[in-house]
Amino acid sequence: MEKLTVLAEMRARTGKESQLRSALLDLVGPTHAEEGCLDYDLHESLDEKGLFWFYENWTSAEALEKHLGSAHLQALPAKLEGLLDGPVRIIRCRRLHAPKSSGGSAGR
Structure with missing residues (x-):
């Protein structure tokens, strides 16, 4: 099985940034507990107010599909109603290189 990002x-x-941030943060804990979730990290733009991204890594497409069917994801559309300026954009991709090791060269 190929890992999936x-x-x-x-x-x-406009004016709904805090509410959207809160709704998205509520997803992090339950998703981290899901089998197959390697990363589920919420990011907020420093340059564009109200722009958010999830960076996700899954052990497989099957793990992602289970996530998409989870209770907390199924409840999300109702929670996001009136908070979004446009549709959610989803991009599925694969990593082309190994991740940077945690050892790094810092402090040398």
Whole structure:
């Protein structure tokens, strides 16, 4: 099975940034507990107010499909109603190189 990376981009409606941030943060804990979740990291743009991304890594496409069928993801559309400025953009991709080792060269 090939590991899978997902980038999910969302933009908040003006004035709804805090509400969207909160709704997205609520997904992190339950998703981290899912089998097959390697990374599920929420990011917020420093340059564009209200722009958020999830950076996700899954052990397989099957693990991602289970995630998409989870109770917390199924409840998400109702929670996001009125908070988004446009559709959620989902990009599925694969890593082309090994991740940087945690050892690095810092402090040498």
